[in-house]
Every structure is written in structure tokens, then in C-alpha cells.
Amino acid sequence: MKIKKTNVALPAIHEMGRKIQQLSAETGQEYLFLQRGINSVVNIELNEVVKSIDFNSKEIQTYPPSQGRAELREAINNEYFGGKTDISCISICGGGMPGIDNAFQITDVRKIYLPVYHWGNYHNAMKIRKIEYAEYDSFESLNKIISDIKDCAVLLGDPGNPFGNKYDENEIFAMIKKLNDNGTVVFYDSPYRRVFYDKNDNFYQRLLDIDNLVILDSFSKSLGLSGQRLGFVHSKNAEFNHEMAVRLAFATNGTNAFAQILVEKLLTTEAGKKAVTDFKTTTVAEITKNIKYLKEAGFIANEFYHESVPIGIFAIVNVSEDVLLENRIGSVSLSKFTLSHKQEASKYSRVCVSVNHNKFVEFFENMKAKI
């Protein structure tokens, strides 16, 4: 059998997870799993919400519409857009990743610009689809090349992965607007944003005036539901939405109905809203303490936070992946998040800060005593 090879490796994070599990089994010692990209302070409490779901209903036991259930899209409209968008602009996908992959394929641009330090899945998805990409350094560098990127797209994330950094809201809005006015498409991929915000966050509403924009979001982080594989894409462009529905229909036959109903209940019922609020409140409190600790203990790599501030769920520390591992802390080397700055990045690592604060401090203090 002949195979069409992509020559793309599986994500480094899986390899690190396997390595740590093996080391832990061999040594019998505890390891801190900070290589992962998930909130691990607490689980979202689903038992109450699940009681309101009728598993024998036709909604669960038949195919959902390819663009997603109208009830969930309406719930997203209310929760994320203040009820001000049209649900025809919202498509439900099996997580953030398929939304990103489809959006990259649908949008007809010459090249997609990624931040110099970015989540590797972006460029790997593009490699698989044979889409051209390039890197940009900062907003300033985008401003310098603005006239050359009219027929291109730019990806922005806020808070981003790997830095867990947040830009000033007005500054990022101005950048998006400038790119839009220039004719450059913006992919605004921010699945971490709603870990830190709730319904009162009106940023997506502000973005509704912007045409050359695709908003990409997911419930993997903000609701702790990475296992349910659910996300959404928003665009005001009718042709984009039609193409998205076509691709979802013929590549997936629709997105898991149970996951859609679960998220709808989390966003709309009293028990659901309570579960979400409890999950976020506990998670954000621990994230905030962990970042404060990293700053005070001198571990945070301040050099990466000039234009923005670390808020989580990740942070970059000035310790290499190897040294962290020697101290039983899993991480991902920053060199895995860049194509062009690999050598200088290897001194740093991305750690997940969304874990229990006491454990986090215990492991870092233990390392501090040794180095």
C-alpha cells in the first residue's frame, strides 16, 4: 500500500507525557505534569448538569446538523456575542483544531503569518494542507510589512500559547482593525480567553464590525472539556460559512450531539452556569498564585513579556526542559514553539500553571534549592 506522507511528526507533548509516566513508574517518584495544555486544578463538576439530559431523546440519538445544533449556536450567541450576531455566522466543530484547520483551508490567501513563538499545530496543519506560512515578531514588525501582506492572513492569539500572555485590549483591537482595513484576514484564535472572562466580556461584540476576521474558540480550556472535542468558528462572511458547513458535512457528518447538548446546558441552565463559575473561579485563583510565585522566585522569563503580561494558563520559565525534568517537572522546551529561534529558545520552557498551587511551589522550591 502506497502512503501519501505528510512528513509531520506527532506533537512533542505526547512524547514528554510518555517519558514522564515511564520515569515515574521506574523510580516510584512523583512527577509534576506541567507539559500539558489543560486546566488541572479541578475538574468541572458535570454530574448535576448531566441529570437534565435525556439520553434517549432523538436529539442525542440522531445526526446533528452539519453546522451544529441551533440551540447551542444560540447559546453561544448569547454567552459570547451578547445576542448580537446571527447564528448563521457560527459553526460548531469537533474542538478548536478542526475549526482552525478548516478555516485555514477555506480562506484564499497567499500566506498565513504566525507569531514567531506559536503553537506548533498551526504550522503542522498548514504543512499537511500545503498552505504557505511565515513568522512575525511583534505588532511593530507587522506594521512594518503591512503593505506587503494585503493578500495574506495573520494569526493572533490572546492569551497566547506558549506564552500565556495577554495584550492590552485596545492595542489588540487596533491591530485587528488595521489589518482588516488593509485587506489582511485575521484569524483570532483565543481558546484560553474565556478561562479568565465571563459573559460580561464584550470583546467579541466589538469584533462584530470587522469583516476580514475569523474568530476561533473552543470549550477545551474554558470549560475544561478537552475530552468532549467541541469548539466554534465565527465569521460574518456568508461564503466562508457555506464552505465551512460543506466541509463539516463531508469531512465529519456533524459534530457529536451529546457534547453539544452538554455545553448548551452548561451555558444556559442554572446548574450549568454554577458548574462553570465554580470551575473558573478555582482554576483562575490557582493560576494567579502560580504566576505570582514564578515572578517572585525569579523563574519567569521576563524577556518575553515586554508587550504583554503573563496571565496563564501557560508561562515561560528561564529553565531548560532537561533541568526541569531532572527536578521531576514536565514541561515543553520553548524551542518546540518556533521554527526560526530554536537555539536561543532551548534555554526556556513552557510550563502549565493551571495546577494546584501548593504542589507547584513544592516542586519549584525543591529545584531552587538545588540550582
Ligand SMILES: Cc1ncc(COP(=O)(O)O)c(C=O)c1O
Ligand atoms: C492556541 C490553541 N488554539 C487552539 C487549540 C485547540 O484546542 P482543542 O482542539 O482542544 O479545542 C489549542 C489547544 O491546545 C491551542 O493551544
